[in-house]
Amino acid sequence: MSVVRHPEISRRTSIQAGGVSLLGLGMNHLDGLRAADADSRMPAESQHRSVIYIFLSGGLGQHDSFDMKPDAPDNIRGEFQPVSTQTPGLQICEHMPELAKCSQQWSIVRSLTHPYNEHSQGHMVMLSGRTPMPPTFNASKPRPEDWPSIAAISGDHFPATNNLPPAVVLPERLIHRTGRVLPGQFAGQMGQRRDPWFVDASPFNGTTYGAFPEYEFHHARGAEHVASLKFQAPSLELPEGFTHPRIARRFQLMTEVERQRQELDRYASTQQFDRFRQGAISLLTDQKVRHAFDVVKADDRIQDRYGRNSFGWSLLMARRLVEAGVSMVQVNLGNNESWDTHGNAFPNLKDKLLPPMDRSVAALLDDLSESGMLDSTLVVMAGEFGRTPKVSGLPTHYKKPGRDHWGAVQTVFFAGGGVQGGRVIGSSDKIGGYPAADPQKPENMAATIYESLGIPRTAAWKDDLNRPYHIYHGEPISGLT
Numbered sequence: 001m002s003v004v005r006h007p008e009i010s011r012r013t014s015i016q017a018g019g020v021s022l023l024g025l026g027m028n029h030l031d032g033l034r035a036a037d038a039d040s041r042m043p044a045e046s047q048h049r050s051v052i053y054i055f056l057s058g059g060l061g062q063h064d065s066f067d068m069k070p071d072a073p074d075n076i077r078g079e080f081q082p083v084s085t086q087t088p089g090l091q092i093c094e095h096m097p098e099l100a101k102c103s104q105q106w107s108i109v110r111s112l113t114h115p116y117n118e119h120s121q122g123h124m125v126m127l128s129g130r131t132p133m134p135p136t137f138n139a140s141k142p143r144p145e146d147w148p149s150i151a152a153i154s155g156d157h158f159p160a161t162n163n164l165p166p167a168v169v170l171p172e173r174l175i176h177r178t179g180r181v182l183p184g185q186f187a188g189q190m191g192q193r194r195d196p197w198f199v200d201a202s203p204f205n206g207t208t209y210g211a212f213p214e215y216e217f218h219h220a221r222g223a224e225h226v227a228s229l230k231f232q233a234p235s236l237e238l239p240e241g242f243t244h245p246r247i248a249r250r251f252q253l254m255t256e257v258e259r260q261r262q263e264l265d266r267y268a269s270t271q272q273f274d275r276f277r278q279g280a281i282s283l284l285t286d287q288k289v290r291h292a293f294d295v296v297k298a299d300d301r302i303q304d305r306y307g308r309n310s311f312g313w314s315l316l317m318a319r320r321l322v323e324a325g326v327s328m329v330q331v332n333l334g335n336n337e338s339w340d341t342h343g344n345a346f347p348n349l350k351d352k353l354l355p356p357m358d359r360s361v362a363a364l365l366d367d368l369s370e371s372g373m374l375d376s377t378l379v380v381m382a383g384e385f386g387r388t389p390k391v392s393g394l395p396t397h398y399k400k401p402g403r404d405h406w407g408a409v410q411t412v413f414f415a416g417g418g419v420q421g422g423r424v425i426g427s428s429d430k431i432g433g434y435p436a437a438d439p440q441k442p443e444n445m446a447a448t449i450y451e452s453l454g455i456p457r458t459a460a461w462k463d464d465l466n467r468p469y470h471i472y473h474g475e476p477i478s479g480l481t
Contacts, residue, residue: 047376048161049454050322051417053150053330054315054361054381057174057182058339059122059410061387061403063432064349065093066411067110075391076431078403079346087422095354098362104422105365105374106415107480111426111435112382114442117405119337122384123174124184125407127151127330129446130473134188140180146188148461150446151196153471154328154453156187156461161325163286168321169330170199171231171314176336177206185330189469190461196328199293201233201317202310202335209338211309211356217348219340220398231310233293233317292320306363310334311356315364322368322377327453333357339383340405343398345391365415378417378452382445386410389433408434412445417452418481425479443474451476 061078063069068082068091082091085103092100099106114125120139125131128147136145148156155167174182187194208216208224212231218224295303295316306312311333318329334353341348361381368374387403409428415421426438450471451457460468 047454048325048327049376049378049417049452050326050373051154051328051378051380051449051453052315052318052322052364053328053449054379054413055127055174055330055332056339056357056381056383057123057332057334058119058337058341059383059385059387059405060339061341061345061349062110062409062411062428063387063389063403064341064345065096065354066108066413067428067432068093069430069432072389072431076389078391080350085422090422090424093354095350096358098358102362102365105369106379106413106421107419107423107425109412109414109425109440109445109477109480110428111409111438112412112440112442112445113409113435114385114407116407117385119176119340119384119405120183122405122407123182125442126382126384126445127184128188129442129449131442138183142181142183142186142188144188144192146183146186148188148190148194149185149196149330150449151185151328151330152187152190152194153461154449154455155196156190156194157453157455157459157471158327161327162288164289164292164321164324164326165197166326167196167328167330168199168326169196169332170317171201171310172204172332172335173198173200174332174336175204179206182336189463191464196330199234199317201231201314203229203232205229205335209335210352211307211311211334214307214309215311215352215356217352219342219344219348222344222347223352231296231313233295233313288324292324293317295320305367307356307359309356309360311360312363315360319364319367319373323371323373333360341387341402342404343393343402344400345387345402347400361413368416374416375418376416378419378449379413379415380445380449381413383410386432389431406433412440414448414477414480420481423479425477438479440477441474444477447472447474448476448480 063078064080069077070082081094083094083100084091085100087103090103114131116122116125118139121133127149129150130147134146136143151167151169155165158166160166169185174185176182205226208218208226210217212229216225295313298316306316314331318331321329339353368377385405385407386409388406391401391403393401426440427436428434429436455471457472459471461471462468
């Protein structure tokens with residue numbers, strides 16, 4: 001059988017290229033396995049460090065979680081009561097009892113601020129760590145000129161490990177219920193080929209929100225359940241009838257190679273291309289990789305610990321990916337804008353959002369600590385903004401009041417990676433509306449992440465014309481370590 005060859009790519013590589021497509025791994029998966037230039041890599045002997053960035057799309061209310069104002073008027077403090085943590089003098093919301101028990105493992109920054117009250121702008125800022133809007137920013141769709149996401153920059157800096165890409169986003173892309181893809185989560189100016197690797201384990205659903213199946217709800221209507229909505233890890237199974245010996249034979253199919261030829265032409269380096277293919281193929285057989293993704297079949301005790309819902313499974317997957325060598329994992333807790341509590345804020349937070357978040361995040365911290373991984377794994381939790389100080393009735397279809405968007409201040413959660421537990425950095429004013437002390441910007445949060453990963457402050461990423469761009473745009477937040 002004749003095989004179409006790329007002039008700079010071996011027959012063996014070409015055959016494997018077709019085979020990967022045959023097995024259902026698209027080019028996005030392969031690009032995630034790229035190797036960066038040697039001068040932008042951490043040396044192989046460096047200690048492996050990781051970051052898990054938990055993103056609460058929609059915006060968690062600071063008053064109703066980590067920055068309660070019990071002495072403020074009723075229309076400011078809301079319905080929830082503070083509860084003491086294990087850290088003397090530190091109180092948080094009564095509906096986060098598990099995090100209260102492990103407060104010695106985490107700290108908070110109560111003074112992060114940016115000027116935007118719109119979702120797309122907030123996502124861009126908090127996912128990229130850059131406060132100014134990109135020059136061609138479009139709230140309705142990502143643009144090639146957008147700032148690169150923190151995940152994309154982190155992934156570009158490190159090599160693949162154990163057949164896994166260096167940066168992963170799960171369990172879904174952030175997509176609005178209307179189908180609008182949120183900007184800020186991609187590689188932007190770095191080029192699409194350097195997007196982080198997206199694990200689509202949570203099917204797009206524009207009807208309900210929260211941590212399905214246990215904590216599924218609609219913002220206005222309350223508790224709901226969509227039977228078809230299921231959390232499913234990416235399938236690494238071979239197609240029916242495909243045994244491993246047969247893979248090699250099927251790689252020789254000329255038609256599959258033909259389909260890959262145009263993709264082959266995009267790559268100038270035979271050696272680099274072969275690494276992409278070898279890495280993608282090995283995803284099918286590597287037991288460590290399969291274990292990291294197969295969280296819905298985890299031991300019952302582990303699933304019960306994290307929670308048998310999309311929040312728990314997602315953070316368990318993140319923990320396993322970090323253990324397998326992934327440097328940066330962004331975990332989107334709640335499909336797009338689950339935390340957008342305009343109305344019915346207090347029942348939705350109390351019954352559907354805070355319980356699974358509290359349980360799964362506390363389980364993650366305890367699990368990392370028990371396994372000895374917490375010191376080398378920074379956990380950060382934030383949303384695109386906070387919520388307004390004043391509780392108010394907003395759209396008329398909500399039965400009960402809530403809080404509007406508020407970029408002026410939010411609380412950001414930090415744990416692990418050398419962070420000293422039980423600390424409070426900065427403060428908001430008496431109504432939780434603006435920073436009162438030690439204001440921090442998204443640039444400082446991003447710098448804290450990069451520093452924890454071990455990325456030098458002089459590091460830069462380079463575009464396709466070899467032009468360098470600074471990674472750091474702020475100083476790491478002082479007082480956390």
